[in-house]
Amino acid sequence: MNRHVKSQHKTAYHEWTNQLDQLSNKSQKRMSYVFMKTNETKRKSSNSKSFYNNNHPRQIQLSQSILENLIVDLGLPLSIVERDAFIKFMNVIDPTFAMTSRRTLSRTTIPRLYTATNDELKKCCNQSNFISLTLDIWTDRRLRAFFAMTGHAFVDNTLKSYVLCFLPLHGSHTANFLLQTYENVIRMFDIQTKLVRLVTDNAANNIKAFENLIIPDFEHYFNIEDDDNDEIESDIDLDGFSDDDDDDAKEESYNQVIHGNAINIIEPIKHSFDNIAANSESLRIPRSAHTIQLVINDGLKQIxxxxxxxxxxxxxxKLSHTSTIFAEKLEHIGRSIPKANKTRWNRQFSIVAKSNILYTLSLGSSLLTSLISRFGGLLEELDVIIDKSIPQKSSSELYRDQIFIYSPFLDGKFELHWIVTSALPLEIKNVLCENIKNLICDHCIVFRHNNSSKTTPRLNATDDDQSSKTATAKTTPKRKSIFSNIERKNIKKQKLDNLAFIKDEINIYLNDDESDSNRFILIDQSIKYKALNYLAKKVFTVPATSSPVERVFSQSGFIFRQHR
Structure with missing residues (x-):
């Protein structure tokens, strides 16, 4: 406005400034003078003290430390960088450090850190062969809903857990909406073919959303045809030889020799898959540790x-946590009573145990009944005879998943001890142990067959490309591979040996005394246990609870507290 009047209405502007000079107090300082003095003071102070530039290694190091250690790990608010006490503290640490502004943190530094972390997560997912997920929904104190998912995988023989997403949810949490959100996340990290299991609670929308999810690559085996020739070709390349006339007789005789061996190889693979395919195709499984909590709750209700x-x-x-006098008396005698929690039945057990209250025999009977009703599917999968008159819970069928059977076997401290030390008759123990060993062997056979079927097409594709290039220059018949006779013999020998060493490896593992003290012996000794190591890296990624994602919610509640 001032500029417009000065340029377009010069006469009026000069009259106005003259009147202003006559009416103004000469002793009063103008506002521009005050700002000018302040800027000069800042300029002098800044010139007298040098700071790191933004690209200096020390400046970057301290800024990253404030963000990652104080704001992210400790959960301190972003406003800490504006507090005088913190600025003075950093001045003592390094006087030449230029404090990062809150605006820079929120608009530049944190988004850059999020992008870098997300890229690292994608890299870890790309390096992992198997990934299991835990999923849940959380609502904060302001009733804002969030969707969280954690991933669990082995990276360099170390089990890692990561937060894959923490997304706000808007609208109704329908099954279709949850399924769409889930698919968007796994598509973003490109882990569709690496999933082992999805662990969720038994909420109705979770059950409906994920009940039809199938384990990746599982549907491939349902398409196995009954034609023997097709089966042979899927495992052994019968067309790998030359079509030359001189080799026809040798090829015919060689096919006659390996034809029976190939069928003998395919039949065990089909048999192994039939054994594991009955109740293991569902991707979602319930939280087994939480189901045990529900068993205890059922037992307490029935008594x-x-x-x-x-x-x-x-x-x-409750009195020990509300009365200061009672709390002081407990502290004086060195005792404490945990706070009661309705949804944590082991907490009730701790309370009762510290109060020296004895249980009755009827409680044990009630717990046994609840175990059968909630884990009946697992017991039937083990061929354990149960009381059919006990009604089964809806989650009982989900425990038919054989991962609940062979996961303790792969744990060095469990193996088959949980069966051997049980009160079952000796004959039943022997049958159960033999069934579990056969089940482990079946899984190893199917896994190795699945891996070979995935790698074979790549080799064939490469060979086809090479043969197509040579066909343009020469008129000789195409070969599917170079030195196919040698490759063929190697495949034959390898497949015949695979089925034998797996059983020997299982027996060596059970007789290994070192496994009793090392829970992850199959992970640590990958050379000694090649087949079991591959299976263990897949099974051990599956958590027994959804506590990893619950920890995310606990940290989120801390981050979303009011003063932040």
């Missing part, structure tokens, strides 16, 4: 005699 005792114990526990 009326213990209810009054639990009420008294709960009141005592």
């Amino acid at each position: 009326s005699s213990i209810q009054s005792a639990l009420v008294k114990v709960s009141k005592i526990a």
Whole structure:
């Protein structure tokens, strides 16, 4: 406005400035004078003290440390960089450090860190062969809903857990909406073909959203045709020889020799897959540790005699956390009573145990009934006879998944001890142990067959490209591979040996005394246990609970607290 009047209405502007000079107080300082003095003071102070530039290694190091260690790990608010006390502290640490502004943190530094972390996650997912997921939905105190997913995989023989996403949810949490969000996340990290299991709670929308998900590559085996020639060609390249007239007789005799061997190889693979395919195709599994909590809850509900005792114990526990006098007396005698929690039944057990209350025999019977109703599918999969009169819970069928059977076998401290030390008859123990060993062998056979079927097309594609190039220069018949006779013999020998050494490897593992003290012996000794190592790296990625994603929610509640 001032500039417009000065340039377009010069006469009026001069009259106005003259009147202003006559009316103004000469002793009063103008606002521009004050700002000019302040800027000069800042300029003098800044000239007297030198700071690191933005690209200096020390400046970058301290800025990253503030962000990663204080703001991210400790959960301190972004406003800490504007606090005088923190600025003075950093001035003591390094006087030449230029404090990062809050605006720079929120608009530049944190987005850059998020992008770098996301790229690292994608790299880890790309390096992993198997990944398991835990998934849940959380609502904060302001009733804002969030969708979180964690991934678990072996990276360099070390089990790693990462937060893959923490996304806000808007609208109704329908099954279709949850499934779409889930598919977007796994598509972003390109892990569709690497998934082992998805662990969720038994919420109705989770069950409906993920009940039809199939384990990746599992549907491939349902398409195995019954034609023997097709089966042979899928495992052994019968067309790998030359079409020259001189080699026809040799090829015919060689085919007659290996034809029976190839069928003998295919039949065990089909048999192994039939054994593991019945109840293992579902990707989603329930939280087994949480189901055990529900078993305890069922047992406590069915025993009326213990209810009054639990009420008294709960009141005592509550008093220890509300009365300072009672808390001081407990501290004086060196005792403490944990706080009661309705959804953590092991917490109730700790309360009762510290109160020296004995259980009744009826409680054990109730717990056994609840175990059968919730884990009946697992017991039937083990061929354990159960009481058919006990009604089964909806989650019972999900425990038919054989991963609940062979996962303890691969744990060096469990193996088959949980069966050998049980109260079952000796004959049943032997049958169960033999069935589990056969199941482990079947899985190893199918995994190795699956890997060979994935690598074979790549080799054939490469060979086809090479043969097509030579066909343009020469008129000789095409070969599918160079030195195909030698390759063929190697394939034959390898496949015949695979089925034998797996059983020997299982027996060596069970007789290894070192496995009793090393839970991850199959991971640590990959050379000694080649087949079992591959299976263990897949199974050990599956968590027994959804606690990893629950920890994300706990940290989120800390981050979303009011003063941030």
